[in-house]
Amino acid sequence: MTQTVWITGGSSGIGAALAAEWAKQGANLILSGRDEARLSAVAEALDTQTLTLPFDVRDDAAMLAATEKAIAWTGNVDVFVANAGVSQRSQALKTQMQVYRDIIDIDLTAQIAASQALLPHMAERGSGKLVFISSIAGKVGVPMRTAYCAAKFGLIGYADALRAEMSNRGVDVHVIAPGSVATNVSRNALTSDGTKRGTSDDAIDNGIPAADAAKTIVDAIAEGQREIIVAQGMEEAMGEMRRTPDQLFDQIAAMVAAGYIEKLEAEG
Numbered sequence: 001m002t003q004t005v006w007i008t009g010g011s012s013g014i015g016a017a018l019a020a021e022w023a024k025q026g027a028n029l030i031l032s033g034r035d036e037a038r039l040s041a042v043a044e045a046l047d048t049q050t051l052t053l054p055f056d057v058r059d060d061a062a063m064l065a066a067t068e069k070a071i072a073w074t075g076n077v078d079v080f081v082a083n084a085g086v087s088q089r090s091q092a093l094k095t096q097m098q099v100y101r102d103i104i105d106i107d108l109t110a111q112i113a114a115s116q117a118l119l120p121h122m123a124e125r126g127s128g129k130l131v132f133i134s135s136i137a138g139k140v141g142v143p144m145r146t147a148y149c150a151a152k153f154g155l156i157g158y159a160d161a162l163r164a165e166m167s168n169r170g171v172d173v174h175v176i177a178p179g180s181v182a183t184n185v186s187r188n189a190l191t192s193d194g195t196k197r198g199t200s201d202d203a204i205d206n207g208i209p210a211a212d213a214a215k216t217i218v219d220a221i222a223e224g225q226r227e228i229i230v231a232q233g234m235e236e237a238m239g240e241m242r243r244t245p246d247q248l249f250d251q252i253a254a255m256v257a258a259g260y261i262e263k264l265e266a267e268g
Contacts, residue, residue, distance in 0.1 A: 002028055027078075060113060082133060135177055139156070
C-alpha cells in the first residue's frame with residue numbers, strides 16, 4: 001500500500017531531502033511551508049504524486065484547513081513530519097524576549113498544534129507515524145541557542161510523552177536529533193533582535209549532506225527506531241551521551257499498558 005507522507009518545512013533543507021527520499025520509495029508526498037513557489041519547485045522535481053499545502057505554521061486556522069485537505073487527498077496521512085523551524089545565533093544576555101517567543105512559537109507550539117490536529121485521524125485508524133525533527137541542541141544545551149534549545153528540548157518532551165500515550169493505539173512516535181546538516185539553517189537563524197543572521201557556520205557548511213541525513217532518517221523510521229541521532233564527530237558523541245535508553249521507553253509504555261492512564265483519569 002502506498003504511503004502518504006506530509007512534511008512541514010518542505011521547501012528546503014532536511015524537509016526537501018526527506019521528500020526526495022520518500023519519493024524514491026514510492027510514497028505520495030504532501031509538502032507544506034510558507035513559500036508556495038519553492039514548495040512547487042520541490043514538488044515538481046519529485047517522481048511521485050504530490051500535493052502542496054502552503055501555510056504559516058503559526059496560523060491555526062490555515063493549519064486546520066490544511067489538515068482537512070491533507071487527509072482528504074488520499075483518505076489518510078500515514079506519516080507526518082513536524083519539521084518547520086528556525087534556529088538562533090545570539091547570546092542570552094543580548095537577546096530580546098520576542099525572539100524567545102517567536103522561536104518557541106514556531107519550533108514548539110506550532111508543531112504541537114499541527115500534531116494535535118492530525119492525532120485524532122491516526123488514533124481512529126489505529127496506525128500512523130509522527131516524526132518530530134528536534135536537534136542535538138534538543139538533547140544538549142548549546143551556547144548561542146538558548147531559545148532554540150528550549151524549543152527543541154520541549155519538542156522531545158512532548159514527543160516522548162505522546163509516544164507513551166499512543167503506545168497501545170498503533171501510532172508510532174519518532175524523535176530525530178540532527179547535528180550539523182548542510183542546509184541554510186544558520187543563514188536563516190535569528191539574531192538577538194530577531195533579524196536573520198544571513199551567514200553560515202563552518203560546522204553547517206561542512207555538515208552531513210541533507211540527502212544523506214534524509215536516507216538515514218527514513219531508514220531508521222522504517223526500522224522502528226524511536227530516537228534517531230543523525231550526527232558525526234563530537235556532535236554524535238554528545239547526542240549518544242544524552243540518548244534515552246530504549247529500556248526507559250519500554251518501561252513507560254508498560255505503565256500505559258498496565259492501565260496508568262485509566263487510573264489517573266478515574267482518580268480525577
